[in-house]
Amino acid sequence: MILPRVVSAEWRKTVTLPASWTGAAVALLGSLLITMLNAYAVHADPGGRAFVAPLEIAFTAMPLGTVGATVIGVSVFSSEYTNDRRITTSLAAVPGRVLTLAAKAIVVVLFIAVVAAVTMPLTIGAARLVIGETVSVPEAVARCLGATLFWILSGLIALAITVFTRSGVVPLVVLIVNSSLVSFSLLLSKISSLGFWLPDMAGRRLFGGVQATEGGLGTVPGALVMAAWTVLLLAAATAVFNRRDA
Amino acid sequence: MISIDGLTKRHGGRTVLSNVTFRAEPGRVTAFLGPNAAGKSSTLRILLGLDRPTAGTALVGGRPYRSFREPLRTVGSMLGGSGAHRSHTARGHLRWVARSNGIPDRRVSEVLERVGLADTGRTRIGRFSLGMQQRLGLATALLGEPAVLVLDEPANGLDPEGVRWMRGLVRDHAAAGGTVLLSSHLMSEVAEVADDLVVIAAGRVVAGGPLTRITAGYATLEDAFFALTGTGGVR
Structure with a gap:
């Protein structure tokens, strides 16, 4: 089998790339920092109206993980097109475009899964430690799995979009703004129900818990819609990558 | 041919x-x-x-x-420059290339020796001179014998x-x-x-x-x- 070998090569490329660790650090340290700040605010006023359960506190910080996943997804591809044009070496080594992109997608999935597996228990643990409430393990596990899926799909969408642009700048700016400051699909959902069908709005119930915005798709249909977007974008990216000169 | x-x-x-x-x-x-x-x-x-x-x-x-x-x-090839990401070391770069083609890791040391880059250690490729980048490109070409x-x-x-x-x-x-x-x-x-x-x-x-x-x-x-x-x- 040639795929495991190519995945192994892509994995090595990714873990030796500083941008990958920037993405991991944003997800881990960012989530942890926000959680701690919010948890201390609750801790300071346990009887107050601001009381929120540890899980809710931890999951409020999860959009930062989406930012981290986006950085990882973008940089896995954009790193091929810096001044030194590593893409020529990559495609000389592995001429199959589908194989190359498949290996990159697998690495994005694995890397984000590892980041999620470290970040989420730590974040929930920190919130629990500060606030002192107990956490329902089954609920925590279900929500962590859902959020991990959301991060992974976000990372793959970022990867696919970067295939079109080659440079990482535009996808990074657009996707980070979208997942941290203003969600374009959230804005769209205010004026048209079409907004609920865009990837991030469709998948948002994967985080579980109370939603700030009512309406839209349920957890499972939403996840399927987000996954369908991911598959569609990756398929289009593969077609473009396959036809385009390196 | x-x-x-x-x-x-x-x-x-x-x-x-x-x-x-x-x-x-x-x-x-x-x-x-x-x-x-x-x-x-x-x-x-x-x-x-x-x-x-x-x-x-x-x-x-x-x-x-x-x-x-x-x-x-x-086929070993070199198309201008190192063809490597500037944040990698020479060894780090050659190791992923080797892995992608099932080439044993020992070849990495051999080609680094061959092109005169064996002493570059942890120096990142972004700090290489043009000549060193060229040598790294050649090392990549020679990797698979x-x-x-x-x-x-x-x-x-x-x-x-x-x-x-x-x-x-x-x-x-x-x-x-x-x-x-x-x-x-x-x-x-x-x-x-x-x-x-x-x-x-x-x-x-x-x-x-x-x-x-x-x-x-x-x-x-x-x-x-x-x-x-x-x-x-x-x-």
Whole structure:
């Protein structure tokens, strides 16, 4: 089998790339920092109206993980097109475009899964430690799995979009703004129900818990819609990558 | 053996290559000589499966490059510079390349030794000089112990000692039965190293054959080159 070998090569490329660790650090340290700040605010006023359960506190910080996943997804591809044009070496080594992109997608999935597996228990643990409430393990596990899926799909969408642009700048700016400051699909959902069908709005119930915005798709249909977007974008990216000169 | 047949490449309305045909034989160094933007790199990129031709074929041992499962074990290539991410070390870069083609890790140390980069340790490639980047590009090409070497302007950025070393390496490879195709715009360099010559200008092959035959009737390769390409031939 040639795929495991190519995945192994892509994995090595990714873990030796500083941008990958920037993405991991944003997800881990960012989530942890926000959680701690919010948890201390609750801790300071346990009887107050601001009381929120540890899980809710931890999951409020999860959009930062989406930012981290986006950085990882973008940089896995954009790193091929810096001044030194590593893409020529990559495609000389592995001429199959589908194989190359498949290996990159697998690495994005694995890397984000590892980041999620470290970040989420730590974040929930920190919130629990500060606030002192107990956490329902089954609920925590279900929500962590859902959020991990959301991060992974976000990372793959970022990867696919970067295939079109080659440079990482535009996808990074657009996707980070979208997942941290203003969600374009959230804005769209205010004026048209079409907004609920865009990837991030469709998948948002994967985080579980109370939603700030009512309406839209349920957890499972939403996840399927987000996954369908991911598959569609990756398929289009593969077609473009396959036809385009390196 | 490398065989290029009727290669044509158009970008929009612009014709970059027009019916380019030539061979590079085992045991010989074939130089691909032409002015800048004549189509040398375009030809090599198509040969390496990076770009698609509009028409024609480019084959290595009768096969298109993209059909090789472990291409680096047959063809080693260098297309200008290191082809590596600046944040990697030389060793880090070569290790992923080796892994992608199932090449044992020990080859990484061997080629680093061979190109004189064994002492670069943790230095990142972004801090390499042009010559060191060129040496790393060559190390990548040699990694899979390929029979065929395809080198685009290999002498670029090398100091005189480096140029001499490169010449020796290329000659040794051909002497051991390997095929070498190297592009250059430096006639002095080509005159020293090549057995066969393919001269390209404005996307067309204007002459091809043994070096001695092409330069026959001219005082120097330089004179032959200007006469054949019809460029800047101030005498």
